[in-house]
Amino acid sequence: MVKYILVSGGVISGIGKGIIASSTGLLLKTLGLRVTAIKIDPYLNIDAGTLSPLDHGEVFVLDDGGEVDLDLGNYERFLDVTLSRENNITTGKVYRNVIEKERKGDYLGKTVQVVPHITDAIQDWVETVSKNPVDDSGEEPDVCIIELGGTVGDIESAPFVEAMRQFQFRVGHENFALIHVSLIPVVGSVGEQKTKPTQASIRDLRGLGLNPDFIACRSSKPLDEGIRDKISMFCHVNPECVLAVRDVSSIYHVPLLLQQQGALDTLRKRLNLDSINISPSMVRQGHELWSKWRQVALRHDRPQQEVSIALVGKYTFLHDSYCSVVKALEHASLSANLKLNIKWVEGSDLEPEAQNKDPIKYHDSWQSVCSADGILVPGGFGIRGTEGKMLAIKWAREHNIPFLGICLGLQLAATEFARNVLGLENAHSAEFIEDTPHPIVINMPEISKTHLGGTMRLGVRPTIFQDGTENSKIRRLYKGVKIVEERHRHRYEINPAYIETLEANGLKFIGRDEAGQRMIIMEKEDHPYFVAAQFHPEYITRPLKPSPPFVGLVLAAAGKLDQYLESNNFTQYDSDSDSEGLSVNKILGETN
Numbered sequence: 001m002v003k004y005i006l007v008s009g010g011v012i013s014g015i016g017k018g019i020i021a022s023s024t025g026l027l028l029k030t031l032g033l034r035v036t037a038i039k040i041d042p043y044l045n046i047d048a049g050t051l052s053p054l055d056h057g058e059v060f061v062l063d064d065g066g067e068v069d070l071d072l073g074n075y076e077r078f079l080d081v082t083l084s085r086e087n088n089i090t091t092g093k094v095y096r097n098v099i100e101k102e103r104k105g106d107y108l109g110k111t112v113q114v115v116p117h118i119t120d121a122i123q124d125w126v127e128t129v130s131k132n133p134v135d136d137s138g139e140e141p142d143v144c145i146i147e148l149g150g151t152v153g154d155i156e157s158a159p160f161v162e163a164m165r166q167f168q169f170r171v172g173h174e175n176f177a178l179i180h181v182s183l184i185p186v187v188g189s190v191g192e193q194k195t196k197p198t199q200a201s202i203r204d205l206r207g208l209g210l211n212p213d214f215i216a217c218r219s220s221k222p223l224d225e226g227i228r229d230k231i232s233m234f235c236h237v238n239p240e241c242v243l244a245v246r247d248v249s250s251i252y253h254v255p256l257l258l259q260q261q262g263a264l265d266t267l268r269k270r271l272n273l274d275s276i277n278i279s280p281s282m283v284r285q286g287h288e289l290w291s292k293w294r295q296v297a298l299r300h301d302r303p304q305q306e307v308s309i310a311l312v313g314k315y316t317f318l319h320d321s322y323c324s325v326v327k328a329l330e331h332a333s334l335s336a337n338l339k340l341n342i343k344w345v346e347g348s349d350l351e352p353e354a355q356n357k358d359p360i361k362y363h364d365s366w367q368s369v370c371s372a373d374g375i376l377v378p379g380g381f382g383i384r385g386t387e388g389k390m391l392a393i394k395w396a397r398e399h400n401i402p403f404l405g406i407c408l409g410l411q412l413a414a415t416e417f418a419r420n421v422l423g424l425e426n427a428h429s430a431e432f433i434e435d436t437p438h439p440i441v442i443n444m445p446e447i448s449k450t451h452l453g454g455t456m457r458l459g460v461r462p463t464i465f466q467d468g469t470e471n472s473k474i475r476r477l478y479k480g481v482k483i484v485e486e487r488h489r490h491r492y493e494i495n496p497a498y499i500e501t502l503e504a505n506g507l508k509f510i511g512r513d514e515a516g517q518r519m520i521i522m523e524k525e526d527h528p529y530f531v532a533a534q535f536h537p538e539y540i541t542r543p544l545k546p547s548p549p550f551v552g553l554v555l556a557a558a559g560k561l562d563q564y565l566e567s568n569n570f571t572q573y574d575s576d577s578d579s580e581g582l583s584v585n586k587i588l589g590e591t592n
Contacts (some may be wrong), residue, residue, distance in 0.1 A: 002130045003143045003271045004176045006164055008210070010152045010201025011183040015218045016254075018071035020181055020245060021147045022078035023255040027264045028143050029079060030290040031273065032282035036134045036141040037075035038126060039068070039088050041149045042156040046092040047085065049456075057320035061489045061539055062087075065459030070323050071147060077327060077542055078255075081134035086125070091156060094121050114159050122163035123170060142276050152180075152205050165209035177270050180205060180212035181245075184219040184227065193224050195231050202235040211236075213270055214263070216243045240266055250330075252297040252543065296334055296543050303339030307558045310372035312392045314380045316344040325378050325406070328538035331546035332554045336564075340554070343368040347385025350392060369395060374529075374557030379407030379489070379536060383432040390416040397530060402556035404549055405532030407490050410522055411441040413532045414494055417507050417524075431492050442495045444518075456491045461513065463520040463535065469510040472523050474531045476565050477548035484511070486535035493534070494519040529556035 007021040018039075025035040045051060048059045049067035060073040066085025076083055098121050102112045130144035148164065150157045168176040182198040202212060215237055217223060223244040232239040243261050248254060258264070268274065309329060315321035326342065333340040348354060349365040365388075369375065375396040377389050389409070393416045396403035405413045411429055418427040418440045426433075429441035444457060463484050465475050478484050496517060499509060511521025511533075524530035529552055541547040555561040 001171070001175055002127075002141060003273065003276075004126075004130070004167070004171055005143065005145050005267075005271075006176070006178045006210075007145065007147045007181060008152055008161075008178065008205065008212075009148070009150070009181045010205065011185075011197045013149075013151050015181055015183050016245070017147055017149075017181045018074045019251050019254055020179065020216050020258075021071075021145045022074045023251075023258055024179065024263070024267070025075065025143070025145045026078045026255045026289075026293065027259055028267070028273075030286040030293075031264070031268075032278040032284075032286035033142040033273070033276065034135070034137070034139055034282075035079050035143045035145065036081065036130060036132070037072070037079065037083065037087065037145040037147070038129055039071045039075070039147050039149065040157075040160050041069050041088065041090045042154065042160060043090060044092045044095075045090055046096065047088065047090065053315045053321035054318050057318070058323045059489070060324060061458060061487045061536065063460040063487065067458065067489070069149070070320065071149075073324050073327070073539070075145070076540075079134075080542055080544070083134060084129075084132065086129045086132070089122065089125055089129075089160075091159075094118060094125065094159075097121060115162060118159050119163040119166060122160060123167045126163075126167065127170075142278075143271075143273075152201055152208070158208075161208050161210065168210070174272050177213045177267065178210055179214040179216055181216045181218060184217045184223065186220060191221075193219060193227055195227060195234070198231060199234050213237070214241045214243060214266070216245050219244065219246050222246050250297070250300045252293070252300055255293060256297055292544050299334050299337060300330075302337075303333070304337045305558060306339040306341055307333060307374070307554050308341040308343055308372045309374045309376055309553065309557060310343045310345050310369045310392065311376050311378065312345045312347050312350070312369065312389050313378055314347055314382065314385045316346050319344070322378055324536070324538040324541065325376070328541040328547045328550040329376070329554065331541050331543050332550035334543070335546045335551060336555060336558070336560065338554055338558055343372055345369055345392070347388035347392070350388030351385075354388075372401070372557075374402040374404070374553050376403070376553065377405045377409035377412060378538075379409065381408070386412060386429075386432060390419075394420060397524065397527070400528050402529035402553055402561075403527075403531070404529075404553040405522075406536055406538070407534060410519075410532035410534050411492060411494065413522065413530075414498075414502060414507065415440045417502060417505075418498065421505055421507075422501060429492060438498075439495055440498055441492050444491060444493050457488050459487060460485050461488050461535070463511040464514060464516070465511050465521075466509075466516075469508075472508075472510050473529060473552060473561065473565065474521060474523055474549060475510065477552045479548075486533070486537055487539040488535045490534060529553060529561060 007017050009017045025037060028035050047067045048069050057070045059067050060070050061067055063082055064084050068088035072083055072088055098117055131140050133139060148160055182201050184193050187194050215235055228239055228242045231242050240262055243263055329340055345365050345368050349361050354362040369392050375392055390412050393413050415427055415429060418424045424438040427438035427440050428436040430439040465482055469475050506525045508523050509519040510523050520534045522532045531549060533549060537547040537549045552561060555564050
């Protein structure tokens with residue numbers, strides 16, 4: 001029987017339910033348990049594919065091509081699992097399924113209602129998905145973490161709350177626990193912490209038929225003396241079930257914070273986890289996972305050298321728009337004991353027109369680009385800022401600054417090269433200028449031009465390294481393999497008509513699709529690190545398994561890439577190392 005842990009939120013949204021859910025799952029994995037996760041989003045969209053990054057953060061893409069909420073990225077990174085589109089439940093998905101069944105007559109003439117039909121559909125969905133394997137073992141998970149999006153009391157989440165109220169009786173008390181995440185605000189000049197919002201949130205939750213087993217108190221500082229006991233008394237939970245989750249230097253410390261407060265032991269008793277038969281090998285893997293995770297958390301606070309990366313994007317004023325990119329940079333930096341300094345640069349602020357509109361911002365933006373150790377241009381849609389991004393790419397190419405382009409970043413790098421090296425004036429992407437005389441980037445013929453949702457080239461796809469590329473930097477970062485599998489999300493590609501000319505002038509497309517017709521990985525000759533990929537390597541980065549293209553960028557930016565590649569030792573972590581983590585020399589593979 002699968003054990004279920006529901007994570008709900010109160011007072012305000014965006015207080016870290018996803019991180020607490022992921023951290024709880026990680027702690028359970030350290031016991032040797034298999035853990036899966038489900039995110040419930042109460043919006044009517046079928047998926048996150050058509051949502052603006054400025055509205056909901058980045059769109060995360062899974063192996064099966066599912067475009068989902070960014071919290072599933074947190075689950076995959078913390079738990080090192082592979083989830084499917086079914087692990088993200090939306091109101092739109094549930095209602096579509098119920099309506100389709102009604103149209104087929106599956107309800108045998110009954111009046112279809114929210115209760116019981118919608119609530120039953122939600123419960124059936126959760127129960128089915130929670131049993132899907134998430135790793136190569138093919139085994140059913142032992143525990144399923146369910147995160148309920150939004151806050152208690154939201155109108156749109158009411159059917160899901162009711163479904164979970166019923167679900168706790170379907171699976172039984174011993175198999176269902178609830179963690180409620182609530183804000184403890186600080187009010188007044190003396191900085192007094194207030195518990196009334198949490199009390200009100202718990203009261204609302206109880207009124208809906210759900211009783212929290214744990215209350216995770218989010219606060220900017222440690223809980224004041226007496227706050228834990230006060231919450232325990234007024235919210236009817238044991239003091240040890242009130243978890244203080246203060247702001248910490250990095251999210252990698254959150255599992256340590258929960259573990260220090262005995263959360264794992266309390267969960268163990270509440271769900272009778274000792275009744276689950278765990279193999280010795282899984283227990284051993286759990287212990288190794290915890291040892292390595294502690295290294296990651298400690299290493300974050302003890303870097304040996306700073307490396308600055310200019311992230312030139314379009315949605316930089318909402319950092320969650322590039323959540324996975326930031327995590328990939330963090331993981332790569334942590335693996336080499338480097339302190340990451342991201343310089344956020346809006347592409348449009350680099351364009352000549354910006355000099356007249358806001359000369360100070362224009363100057364500061366170029367100062368960030370010119371002083372950065374490396375430059376990264378991530379994916380995106382729309383023409384705004386593309387000229388500025390190409391100017392940043394030009395700077396990286398001409399001044400031998402390490403550069404990584406992702407998706408749109410690859411397309412703009414090819415366009416910039418065509419303009420300024422091949423002399424193809426007005427070269428552009430057909431996505432932005434349909435009648436451009438030199439369409440370096442064109443729409444893929446199989447992609448719909450009328451429907452946006454779920455119509456792109458999505459999900460994991462193989463990339464084949466071409467013959468004669470054995471010495472390329474990016475292939476060596478991938479350990480010299482012939483084929484890599486990464487996740488895609490795009491509807492445009494490099495125009496095959498220009499490939500021969502681009503390659504003849506030094507821009508090599510060393511990775512292609514199975515047919516050899518679609519350009520996937522690009523690398524410039526005679527450059528410290530000038531790499532771009534049509535796929536999104538940030539989607540499968542892990543704290544303990546950093547993404548190779550990002551490792552290459554941060555090491556090149558720190559001047560250590562050649563040393564790393566020459567060592568021919570690509571091991572990032574060593575579970576037998578001391579608690580302070582590995583030294584740079586060991587990470588870079590110097591002989592023992």
